[in-house]
Structure formats: C-alpha cells, structure tokens
Amino acid sequence: MAKQLVVDPKKCKNCRTCELVCSFRHFEEFNPRLSNVTVFQYEQASISVPIMCMQCDEASCAKTCPTGALQRDTDGVITHDVTKCIVCKMCVSACPLGNVSYSPAKRIIHKCDMCEGETWCATYCPSGAISVVDPNEVPDKKQLAADKMKATLEEVHA
Amino acid sequence: MIEAGNGWMGTIIRVNLTDGTIRKEPLNMKSANDYVGARGLGTKYYCDEVDPNIDPFSPENKIIFMTGPLTGTAACSGGRYDVISKGPLTGTIDASNSGGHFGPELKFAGYDGIIFEGKADHPVYLHIDDDLVELLDASELWGKDVHYTTDALVEKHGSVRVATIGTPGERGMLYAAIMNDKNRAAGRGGMGAVMGSKNLKAVVVRGTGGVKVARPKEFMTEVAKARATLQSHPVTGNGLGALGTQILVNIVNEVGGLPLHNARDGSFWDKADDTSGERLAETYLVKNQGCFGCSIACGRVTKVEGRGDLDGLGEGPEYEAGWSYGAACGVTDLGAIVKCNFICNEQGMDPISLGSTVACAMELFEMGAIPEEDIGFPLRFGDTDAMVKLTQMCADGEGFGKMIGQGSYRLAEHYGHPELSMSVKKQEMPAYDGRAIQGIGLEYATSNRGGCHVRGYMISPEVLGLPVKMDPLVTEGKASMLKTFQDLTALCDSVGICLFTTFAIGLPEIAGQYREAVGSDESDEEILLKGERIWNLEKRYNMAAGIEADTLPPRLLREALPSGPAKGKVNELQTMLAEYYEERGWTAEGTPTPEKLQQLGL
Numbered sequence: 001m002a003k004q005l006v007v008d009p010k011k012c013k014n015c016r017t018c019e020l021v022c023s024f025r026h027f028e029e030f031n032p033r034l035s036n037v038t039v040f041q042y043e044q045a046s047i048s049v050p051i052m053c054m055q056c057d058e059a060s061c062a063k064t065c066p067t068g069a070l071q072r073d074t075d076g077v078i079t080h081d082v083t084k085c086i087v088c089k090m091c092v093s094a095c096p097l098g099n100v101s102y103s104p105a106k107r108i109i110h111k112c113d114m115c116e117g118e119t120w121c122a123t124y125c126p127s128g129a130i131s132v133v134d135p136n137e138v139p140d141k142k143q144l145a146a147d148k149m150k151a152t153l154e155e156v157h158a
Numbered sequence: 159m160i161e162a163g164n165g166w167m168g169t170i171i172r173v174n175l176t177d178g179t180i181r182k183e184p185l186n187m188k189s190a191n192d193y194v195g196a197r198g199l200g201t202k203y204y205c206d207e208v209d210p211n212i213d214p215f216s217p218e219n220k221i222i223f224m225t226g227p228l229t230g231t232a233a234c235s236g237g238r239y240d241v242i243s244k245g246p247l248t249g250t251i252d253a254s255n256s257g258g259h260f261g262p263e264l265k266f267a268g269y270d271g272i273i274f275e276g277k278a279d280h281p282v283y284l285h286i287d288d289d290l291v292e293l294l295d296a297s298e299l300w301g302k303d304v305h306y307t308t309d310a311l312v313e314k315h316g317s318v319r320v321a322t323i324g325t326p327g328e329r330g331m332l333y334a335a336i337m338n339d340k341n342r343a344a345g346r347g348g349m350g351a352v353m354g355s356k357n358l359k360a361v362v363v364r365g366t367g368g369v370k371v372a373r374p375k376e377f378m379t380e381v382a383k384a385r386a387t388l389q390s391h392p393v394t395g396n397g398l399g400a401l402g403t404q405i406l407v408n409i410v411n412e413v414g415g416l417p418l419h420n421a422r423d424g425s426f427w428d429k430a431d432d433t434s435g436e437r438l439a440e441t442y443l444v445k446n447q448g449c450f451g452c453s454i455a456c457g458r459v460t461k462v463e464g465r466g467d468l469d470g471l472g473e474g475p476e477y478e479a480g481w482s483y484g485a486a487c488g489v490t491d492l493g494a495i496v497k498c499n500f501i502c503n504e505q506g507m508d509p510i511s512l513g514s515t516v517a518c519a520m521e522l523f524e525m526g527a528i529p530e531e532d533i534g535f536p537l538r539f540g541d542t543d544a545m546v547k548l549t550q551m552c553a554d555g556e557g558f559g560k561m562i563g564q565g566s567y568r569l570a571e572h573y574g575h576p577e578l579s580m581s582v583k584k585q586e587m588p589a590y591d592g593r594a595i596q597g598i599g600l601e602y603a604t605s606n607r608g609g610c611h612v613r614g615y616m617i618s619p620e621v622l623g624l625p626v627k628m629d630p631l632v633t634e635g636k637a638s639m640l641k642t643f644q645d646l647t648a649l650c651d652s653v654g655i656c657l658f659t660t661f662a663i664g665l666p667e668i669a670g671q672y673r674e675a676v677g678s679d680e681s682d683e684e685i686l687l688k689g690e691r692i693w694n695l696e697k698r699y700n701m702a703a704g705i706e707a708d709t710l711p712p713r714l715l716r717e718a719l720p721s722g723p724a725k726g727k728v729n730e731l732q733t734m735l736a737e738y739y740e741e742r743g744w745t746a747e748g749t750p751t752p753e754k755l756q757q758l759g760l
Contacts (some may be wrong), residue, residue: 015448017451020451033367125231
C-alpha cells in the first residue's frame, strides 16, 4: 500500500525548505518554481499551507492524459513519464488541486513522484508540517475528537 | 577557480540613478573567491569604487545589495543578503544583513547583487522580473510606510519580493532601515537613509530561475549534516523557535548583564521577567516563523488586541528590541514594547538605536539636561506612554522625534553630555553590559561598524557556554576568542547563511557547505582566512575614513556596577585591547601592519 503525504499547516513555519529540496531532488537546482510542493502564506491569518499532489484515487490527471504518460505505479504513486509526454498540459487543467505543473522555462510537465519512496519534503521539513504516513495508520479524526472531549470532561470534573 | 553556476549566478546589476542607465556585468569572480560573498564581497566592491571620505548622502556614494554563494540554496538558514555602504550614523563601513525571502528571489532572477550609483531626480524603484530590469516611478509611494508600499507593489506586480524604506529613510533619519518582506530588516547603521538620499524607494524582484551548486550530492550531504546538528541542538532546535531570541532576557539578567535605565542603574533588573520571551509566549505570541530555508524559526508573529492604540499584528520583538524598549527605558508593559517594535517595522527604523536613544533622553531629562519644553512632555524612566509617543514622533519626524532620529550620540552631545550616549563610534550598543560580560565590551569597542553584537557574539561563550564556557567576569582568553568569532562571523555573513546557526555549528559545517557549493578544495583554515581578510578590509576602510579609536563609553570603563552578580565591576578594556591587537597582528595602536595586510593579500 502506498505511503501518503500529510500536511499540518499549524506546524508550518513558512521556511520553504520543502520547495528547495524538492526542486533539487528532481532538477539538481534550488528553484521554488520547479518544486512540486509550494507553501502559501496567509499573513493576516498567520497561517502557512504547504500544498502538493495527494496521489488521488480517482486521478483526473492520469484519466485526461492522452498518451499514458501519467500512470499509477505499484506503490500507488501517479508517475510522469517524460518520454511519453507531449506537453499538451491537459493534466495541468484537469488537476482540481493545481498540483500538476508546467515549467515555461524547461517546457516540461512535473509533479510529485514521492521521490521514489524518499519523500524529501517530509524528510527535510524541520517543523513536522509535512509527514509521511501509512494510510492504514492515519489517526482517526473521530478518535482525536473523542480524546479532546475526554480531556475537557476530565478538566470539568476536576 | 570558482565559476558562475556554482553557487553564483555570475551577474550583477549596476544602476545609475542619475542618468537612469542599467547595465548587467559579469560578477568579478576573483573578488567573489577572495571575499566569499554578501558582506565581504559587497564591501570589496564598495571599497574599490568609493572614496572612504565620501559624505554618505552625496550622489557620489553608492549602495550595494549583495547575496552570498549559499543564498537561495538549501544550506541551513541560507536566505541572507547584505546591504553595504558607508553608514551615516557612524561614518564606518556598514554591512547590514537581512533574512526573509528577498535575497534568494534576487538570485532566482539571475543576479548576485545590485550596485546603485548616483541619485534619481524623482522617487523611483527598481523592478526586476527575471531578465527585465527597469526603473519605475515611485512618486505615489513616497511618503508611504513599509507595509503600505509592500502591499501596493505586490498588488501591482504579483508574486514579487519587496525591499523598501519607510518615511524615516526618505528623510535621512540616521538609523533608518531597509525592510524586506515587510518585517525583515537590514536594520543597523542607516542603510535606509542612504537609499532615501538617492530617491530610491524600493527594490522589487521576481525570479523564476534556480541556483545550482558545484557538487550536488556532496552539497546535500553537508546540508543534511548541518541541518541535523541545528535541529538536535537545544538552542537552535528548540529554544529559539519556542521563545525567540527573547529567551535571553532572564538568562542575561541572571549574570547581571541586562543594562538598566541607559546603563545608569547597573545591569540587573528585578522586573526582567515581565519582558521575557516566556512572558511574550504567554501573551502576544501568535506563532513562530522562519526565514527562507531556516529550521530555527526564531521569528515572532505577534498580535496585540484589546489595548486600544497599542493594537496591531506584526512581528517581533527580538531580544535587542525587547531590551531597548524594556530594561533600557525601564518599561515593563510588554504590549507597549511590541507596539514600538511594530512602529519600527512599519516605518523602517532600527529599534536598538531608537529605544536606546529614548533611554538616553530619559536620563538627560531626569538630570535636568533636557528642558521639558524641548520634548513637550515629561520623559522619565518607566513612562510607557511617553516612550510609545516619542517612537511615533520619531517615525513621523515630528518635534523632538527628529532629535531622537539623530541617535543618542548627537542627542547627548547637543545637550552637553556626549558621555551619556551608550554608543560606540556613534552607534548604540545592544542589550548586554560590557561590565558584567567583559568580552562583549571588547567586541563593541572593536566592531567595524560601531556598537553591535553581531560582529563577534561573545555572549555565546561567556553566557551560554558555546562552544566552550568562559567566565564572563574575567578578561583572560577573550581577545583570542573574539578574533576567531569575528573572522568566523565575517565568513558566515558572507556565505549567506544566518549567524544564529553558529550557536550549533562552526567552521567545519560552514566551510563544508561553502566548499561543495562553489567547488573549492580549500581547507577549513584557508576558508576562515577569508573571514580575517574581510575583517581587515573593513578595518582598513575605517582607518582611511578617519574613524575614531576603539573605546567604550566612560560609564562602562569607570562606573562600577552597583548591584547584581557582577557588582563592583567595570570593563577592563585596556588589558583586553592590547591582547586583541596582538592577536590580530596589528600595532599596539590598533593599525593593521603591512605584513598582516600582505599575508591577507590586501
């Protein structure tokens, strides 16, 4: 079963290390515009949100691709094969989250490939805002809510 | 030999503001190699091109923005750049360092630095969008603050990074800062005023390119090593992120080194905790934030609510500003301290010099040297309202605020007591008392840009015990340690990473990242020698500019501390200074010898 990237914006410090290491891993240069992950800062709300491909189960990018350049691999990751890609950019339009990118400078399509299992964005994230989890082990949100309620009740009873 | 493409973009922009011409020049790779980058390289260009006796505000003066070879890479905290010119506050060489995201963006646009010459005949700003570099009219932004200007330029140009001045910089206020990404400052010495003197309001940049390094795999190995060290260290991995630099308030007070009331009443404060990083975390802190590529994330996002005129959202304060508006002025209202820091950020002013100058005015007022009618209201230590009001007046250039904008030396001299300015070479000393912490006194006295803590941070060994513990009360060994710290700091600033990394990492990590980025095979020692070269270059400039001898305010040399752990101490500067000059290989008067200059290739 594929690993899954999870973001926690509350932990993000807007340092953009993820953007740097992502672009370096894939293109050997530090270039946020070539990164498959982007951090958005919301100044007034004091929140920063890293966004990257979620490897959708129903992947519009792969469904739209006319040449089969976007395929799901055995780990469940949607990978992009440059040799098959005709850079029609249909996938860029199709992705509802904007996580397939076109680089005007390099004239190529690029997207998250989970670094062939190494997930550099998560590895180098200093704050734990990006992490990798096994989907089977993602904490149940219901459980978290229950934990919170239990803590509150304990406080009230005390 | 190093070459473009290995950490370097290989191009600098030269802008003549007088005739509006813009040229792109190949980076001088020999200078880049010998002077590392940012602070060192910018200073080299500056010294080669500008007469040391120039009036900082004359059109013939130049101002240089320079990045380092690690700026914009994943190197630990590698988002720094420097602004270099002659400082109008001190008359010394000034290299003012800033983080945020501006420096990396300049490199992504394809440039290592920008040299501004001349003076525009109307307000302008430089707009860089990759290959496009143009001067645009800034008339509508003139008179606007930093935040307004930044928002307006982002609104107009899209996803750009902005470095700009506020109205104090436009007016030539002597310690006006250049602010980038709104709240990050090239803060000290008045670089904002030099920009203003040229009618240059802002630099706006957007870049879509990338930075490459010479040996990619080896570089990432060095980066991973340095980052892991930072993240596992108690100061850089936890302390600074959780509590900011204000974590130091109680720590420094505990050694009796927190100067109180313009250092008049010693340096031990029973109310220090009211202004501490711990207290800030309980009250106004929203979250911590990092600059570009930084795992430390010491930045404070702060919000004041329900305090009427003090309300606002912004960043800071840092330890130094928390002290200048706290202990120095005797103010415990943290909301007011945060507010004063907001004003400094929004208008582009150095809060260390500003708060310290207000403190100096408070002492002069209390002793009757400044008549109340000059100020317009009483100005006693601990008067929160007066402090906030005066900071706003200084930002607006109104009334007595104009006098505050001259700095404490000119203020105290005007009222007949220059000895009461807590400054060195006319720049205010930061938040550590040289009587309680001997080595930091030596550092202030010998700093190449006047009173400053980030030229050789002796607090590290003397208070924090990093990398080794030194007794703050003794003089032994301080000169030697300071020389190493000064050279290492010059190197650290010049490669383009944050000085705060050196709480955890040292020469091997800095040299390691530098080597793999530029493709050098030099030894650690050879690379550190570049730091010494930079230090001597700055010193030589200051001597040519006729800068006064290295000393401290008489208070630190003669008035013994009245209380606290360092009770009875003065700074024993003369002892340390003699040793220091010897360590440097300079004459007993503090002049670099021909042999030393030759050894450094100067």
